[in-house]
Amino acid sequence: MAFTGELEQLHIVDIIQLLNTTRKSGTFSVRGKKGESRIIFSNGYIVGASHLSNKVRIGTVLVKMKAITVKDLTQALEVQKKAGKRRKPLINTLIELGRLGREDASRGLKKLIEITLVELIGWKTGTFTLDSDAVSVSPECSYPLSAMEQEISLDAQMLLMDALRVYDERERDRQAGKTVSPDEELFADVAPPETPAEKKLVQPVITADDLGLGDLEHLERKMPQFVPEDEVFDPVEIHRQKIKETLSGFPEGDQEAFVLFLEKSSASRRGSEGTLGKEELTNGIVLFSEDEFITHSVMTICKADGVLVFATDGEEELLRIMEQCGKIGVLPVLVFDDPGTSKRILSREKIVGLRRRVQERYPQVPVIQAALFPDYDFLLQSYREGARAVFPKPLREEGKATFIGDAITFLEVFRSYVTRFFLEQKVPAAGDDRLRRFKENVLALRDRYAADPSLVLLQYAADVCERAITFVVRQSELAGERAVGVFAEKDEGPTAVTRLKVPLATPSVFSDALEKGKVFYGEREDDILKKHLFDAIGAPLSPAIILVPVKSRGKVVMLTYGDFGTKEASPVPADLLEILASQAGMALENAFYHKQIDKGS
Numbered sequence: 197m198a199f200t201g202e203l204e205q206l207h208i209v210d211i212i213q214l215l216n217t218t219r220k221s222g223t224f225s226v227r228g229k230k231g232e233s234r235i236i237f238s239n240g241y242i243v244g245a246s247h248l249s250n251k252v253r254i255g256t257v258l259v260k261m262k263a264i265t266v267k268d269l270t271q272a273l274e275v276q277k278k279a280g281k282r283r284k285p286l287i288n289t290l291i292e293l294g295r296l297g298r299e300d301a302s303r304g305l306k307k308l309i310e311i312t313l314v315e316l317i318g319w320k321t322g323t324f325t326l327d328s329d330a331v332s333v334s335p336e337c338s339y340p341l342s343a344m345e346q347e348i349s350l351d352a353q354m355l356l357m358d359a360l361r362v363y364d365e366r367e368r369d370r371q372a373g374k375t376v377s378p379d380e381e382l383f384a385d386v387a388p389p390e391t392p393a394e395k396k397l398v399q400p401v402i403t404a405d406d407l408g409l410g411d412l413e414h415l416e417r418k419m420p421q422f423v424p425e426d427e428v429f430d431p432v433e434i435h436r437q438k439i440k441e442t443l444s445g446f447p448e449g450d451q452e453a454f455v456l457f458l459e460k461s462s463a464s465r466r467g468s469e470g471t472l473g474k475e476e477l478t479n480g481i482v483l484f485s486e487d488e489f490i491t492h493s494v495m496t497i498c499k500a501d502g503v504l505v506f507a508t509d510g511e512e513e514l515l516r517i518m519e520q521c522g523k524i525g526v527l528p529v530l531v532f533d534d535p536g537t538s539k540r541i542l543s544r545e546k547i548v549g550l551r552r553r554v555q556e557r558y559p560q561v562p563v564i565q566a567a568l569f570p571d572y573d574f575l576l577q578s579y580r581e582g583a584r585a586v587f588p589k590p591l592r593e594e595g596k597a598t599f600i601g602d603a604i605t606f607l608e609v610f611r612s613y614v615t616r617f618f619l620e621q622k623v624p625a626a627g628d629d630r631l632r633r634f635k636e637n638v639l640a641l642r643d644r645y646a647a648d649p650s651l652v653l654l655q656y657a658a659d660v661c662e663r664a665i666t667f668v669v670r671q672s673e674l675a676g677e678r679a680v681g682v683f684a685e686k687d688e689g690p691t692a693v694t695r696l697k698v699p700l701a702t703p704s705v706f707s708d709a710l711e712k713g714k715v716f717y718g719e720r721e722d723d724i725l726k727k728h729l730f731d732a733i734g735a736p737l738s739p740a741i742i743l744v745p746v747k748s749r750g751k752v753v754m755l756t757y758g759d760f761g762t763k764e765a766s767p768v769p770a771d772l773l774e775i776l777a778s779q780a781g782m783a784l785e786n787a788f789y790h791k792q793i794d795k796g797s
Contacts, residue, residue: 200323200324200325201323201324201325202321202322202323202324203226203228203319203320203321203322203323203324204320204321206324206431208226208313208316208317208319208324209317209356209360209504210499211224211324212235212313212352212356213352213353213356213495213499213505214431214434214495215237215240215326215352216237216240216241216352216353217240217488217491217492217495217507218240218434218437218438218492219239219240220237220239220240220326220328221237221238221239221240221328222236222237222326222327222328223235223236223237223325223326223327224236224237224324224325224326224327225324225325225326225327226316226319226322226323226324227322227323227324227325228319228321228322228323229321229322230248230315231248231249232248233245233246233247233248233312233315233316234246235309235312235313237352238349239349240352241349241350241351241352242309242349242350242351242352242355243305243348243349243350244285244305244309245305245308245309245312245313246312247308247311247312247315247379247380248315249378249379249380250380251380252308252311252312252379252380253308254286254287254304254305254308255269255272255273255286257304257307257308257311258290258296258300258301258304260382261300261303261304261307263296263297263300263301263303263304264290264295264296264300268290268293268295268296269290271293271295272286272289272290272293272295273286275289275293276289287301287304287305287348298348301348302348302350305348305350306350306355306358309350309355309359310355310358310359310362311379313355313356313359314359314362314363314366314379315379317359317360317363318363318367351513353506353507353508353517354513354516354517354520357506357517357520357521358520360504361520431462432455432458432459432462435455435458435459435462435492435496436451436452436455438488438492439451439454439455439458439489439492441488442488442489442492443489445596446596446599446600450599450600453600454600454603454604457604457607458493458496458497461496461497461500461607461611462496462499462500479501479502479503479504479526479618480503480504480505480506480521480526480527480528480529481494481498481503481504481505481506481528481529481530481531481614482506482507482508482514482517482518482521482528482529482530482531483495483505483506483507483508483531483533484507484508484509484514484530484531484532484533484547484550485507485509485531485532485533486509486533487533490533490566490589491507493603493607494507494531494607494610495507497607497608497610497611498611498614500611501611501614501615501618503614503615503618504526506521506528511550514550514554515554515557518530518554518557518558518561527560527561527775528561529561529562529563529564529584529614529617529618530554530558530561530562530563530564531563531564531565531566532547532550532551532563532564532565532566533547533566533589534547534565534566534567534568534571534574534589535547535574544574547565548577548581551563551565551578551581551583552581555581555582558778559714559771559774560771560774560775560778562584562617563582563583563584564583564584564585564586564587564610564613565578565583565585565586565587566586566587566588566589567586567587567588567589568588568589568591569588569589569591575588584617585613587606587609587610587613588606589606590602590603590605590606633656633659634656634769634772634775634776637652637653637655637656637776638775638776638779641776641779641780641782641783649746649754649779649780649781649783649784649787650666650677650678650746650754650756650780651666651678651690652776652780653666653744653746653754653756653773653776653777653780654666654678654679654680654690654756655680655690656773656776657680657742657744657756657757657758657773658680658681658686658758660742660758660768660769660773661742661758661759661760661761661768662681662686662736662759662760662761662762662763663679663680663681663682663686663733663736663758663759663760663761664679664680664681664682664756664757664758665677665678665679665682665693665696665733665756665757665758666678666679666754666755666756666757667696667698667754667755667756667757668753668754669710669752669753669754669755672699672700672701673697673698673699673700674697674698674700674706674755675694675696675697676693676694676695676696676697677692677693677694678690678691678692678693679691679693679696681761682733683733695732696729696732696733697728698724698728698729699724699728702723702724704722704723704724704725705720705722705724705725705741705743706724706725706743706755709743709745709755710745710752710755712745713745713747713752714745714774715742715743715744715745715770715773715774715777716741716742716743717740717741717742717743717768717770718740718741719739719740719741720739720741725741729757736759736760736761736762737760737761737762737763737764738759738760738763738764738765740759740760740765741757741758741759742757742758742759742768742770742773743755743756743757743758744756744757744758744773744774744776744777745777746777746780746781746784747777747778747781748781748784748785748788749785749788753781753784754780754784756777
């Protein structure tokens with residue numbers, strides 16, 4: 197069966213997440229003025245894709261990444277040609293020939309899918325089709341999608357987050373007046389030349405070429421003609437199927453009442469033009485839950501307000517999602533589901549331990565905990581350990597008679613709280629431009645070309661304090677780099693302070709900050725501080741200091757110091773400094789990896 201719809205009504209991001217959470221299999225096709233792209237799903241995972249450009253194919257991507265040679269590609273295409281209908285996808289053929297390792301195959305497929313998604317994210321108009329009957333690579337290739345999933349399958353959520361990051365970077369470059377080259381230009385010199393015989397080949401309606409998995413370099417593309425029997429893609433029907441699965445023991449009338457609630461929530465979505473706005477790239481929820489009913493419901497109601505929702509029940513995947521959120525500029529709200537009704541992995545001990553681990557690693561991220569009422573101990577423990585809010589979750593079996601109404605109330609209150617939270621993050625107090633400057637600095641750090649991470653953090657620290665110094669962390673000492681307001685007037689900007697040295701062999705407030713990797717703000721009686729810093733720059737009027745460590749690739753590489761000089765101490769936005777330090781660390785990592793990629797190229 198095939199379902200069709202319009203991108204004006206449902207954005208590509210929503211569709212990808214919907215197919216992922218409902219574990220759909222089939223061929224997802226998107227057509228617009230530029231052409232057509234396809235993404236292949238198997239049980240909610242992405243196993244293949246085809247870009248709208250003939251030049252951006254899995255073979256050309258692998259050659260460009262230096263995973264294979266043009267000779268390897270040509271040999272694999274010849275093997276596919278001889279195999280006829282029994283041929284396997286190009287990646288599998290290369291692996292069997294010993295020309296491609298599985299790790300490189302995964303990286304190549306991931307890159308192709310990322311490029312395809314980045315193109316589609318920007319589409320405002322077009323039509324899409326999900327063909328759930330397309331369960332093999334193509335009509336002339338019997339290799340099933342289930343086998344492809346066993347070979348290489350990629351998490352749709354992680355791929356989507358990577359694509360959002362790249363899309364956002366390109367949009368900022370375009371707004372800054374920079375030239376952003378189309379992806380197809382990068383692959384123009386890769387594809388092997390066609391022979392006259394190959395040029396005559398005509399592509400059937402659906403082939404392995406469309407899927408980015410077959411003889412992609414040689415066949416001419418042709419738009420598929422979908423049959424009139426295709427049904428209109430109806431998200432409400434998806435809701436109905438999901439609720440029927442997750443509330444199977446409830447009366448049909450109760451199920452339909454909840455579906456109606458989800459339908460009304462979806463209908464209120466802002467920005468129905470079908471493209472992402474800047475706000476939607478900065479609002480996010482990370483939901484840790486194994487309850488499919490809650491996961492589907494939260495994703496549905498939050499999308500109505502333009503909030504990205506990423507859900508998982510895996511610990512390592514949760515940490516990967518949190519890391520990716522930082523890379524796409526999202527400071528998410530982290531939501532932990534209750535452990536009370538868990539039949540599998542989410543025990544109370546598991547939730548508490550993971551919550552502590554995440555809060556220690558990402559102290560700036562607000563946490564919301566769901567708890568079954570009246571589990572007072574767990575509720576109070578959650579507040580004690582820093583949860584921003586604890587929502588009493590309705591009982592499903594024990595309160596079956598009122599569960600539907602209780603669940604709707606729970607979700608409405610949750611949605612209202614989250615919406616208000618994100619709104620408060622965007623509206624600074626009257627006359628206060630500190631938040632504006634903070635946002636400007638975050639945007640600067642996300643620009644790989646314009647930002648010097650240490651300088652951005654130094655300047656913001658100087659805005660907050662009167663004096664600020666950037667130190668580079670070496671094996672046995674901190675080495676001064678630049679300072680503001682230390683040996684020159686503050687309005688003169690950064691000056692070199694390379695003669696400042698602080699030893700690390702003796703325990704001190706500096707070595708503690710490096711070891712813990714957290715922002716320190718307060719007073720400290722410290723001989724190293726007095727002897728090696730205050731003796732050189734003069735002691736401040738107030739003994740309160742701030743130390744902001746910056747981590748890159750797992751270790752602290754930079755430390756920013758600040759004090760109030762000749763003025764009295766004032767409140768310091770330690771959470772904003774910590775967020776900025778986290779962004780600076782990721783900017784340093786990105787710069788490192790870009791250099792490695794450039795060297796490899």
